[in-house]
Amino acid sequence: MKEPLDHYIRKCIENDRGGQQKIYQLFAPVLYGLCLKYMKNEEDAKDVFQEAFVIAFQKMSQYRFEGSFEGWLKRIFINKLIETLNKRKRDVLFVDEMYQEDLVDDEEDIVSFSLPQEKLLEIIQQLPDQYRLVFNLYFFEKMKHKEIAVLLNISEGTSKSNLNRAKSNLQKKITALMASKNS
Numbered sequence: 001m002k003e004p005l006d007h008y009i010r011k012c013i014e015n016d017r018g019g020q021q022k023i024y025q026l027f028a029p030v031l032y033g034l035c036l037k038y039m040k041n042e043e044d045a046k047d048v049f050q051e052a053f054v055i056a057f058q059k060m061s062q063y064r065f066e067g068s069f070e071g072w073l074k075r076i077f078i079n080k081l082i083e084t085l086n087k088r089k090r091d092v093l094f095v096d097e098m099y100q101e102d103l104v105d106d107e108e109d110i111v112s113f114s115l116p117q118e119k120l121l122e123i124i125q126q127l128p129d130q131y132r133l134v135f136n137l138y139f140f141e142k143m144k145h146k147e148i149a150v151l152l153n154i155s156e157g158t159s160k161s162n163l164n165r166a167k168s169n170l171q172k173k174i175t176a177l178m179a180s181k182n183s
Helices: 002-013 017-038 042-058 069-087 097-102 117-125 129-139 145-152 156-182
Strands: none
Touching: 002 017, 017 042, 017 069, 017 117, 017 129, 042 069, 069 129, 117 129, 117 156, 129 145, 129 156, 145 156
């Protein structure tokens, strides 16, 4: 797929609609799923998805044909998602480090749930923005707390605290869901 993909990327650089449509078709499912993980609802996810694709097409000439094109696209989408969430930041305060004594070693305490993917996504979307953002970057994007801290302009301790609280919230919601199913 590398050669045809390079062809479509070059077409996009030339502002060719056919090339843009092909890139969209190839990557829309993955990138829309990414947006759904970060945003609270489908409407917000669709807005960011559309805006990020426009940015990607505008920046296509900056792609150097090195490394993963999908990774390059994801970086644009994640940056747009973070920018969108930061615009709401006045409503989103990151939990500070003072709660670190409650932390569990997040390397050992990895969240694993046996739920349908759609249900897990729905529960993740219910998390407060700051928890959902750190949770997604850590678990889905495989970023370390140091990277998350730099990206979000927070301390590593705040990243760890937010991850711990996200996992705790998820565990409570899933436990309640399972309990209601067994009733």
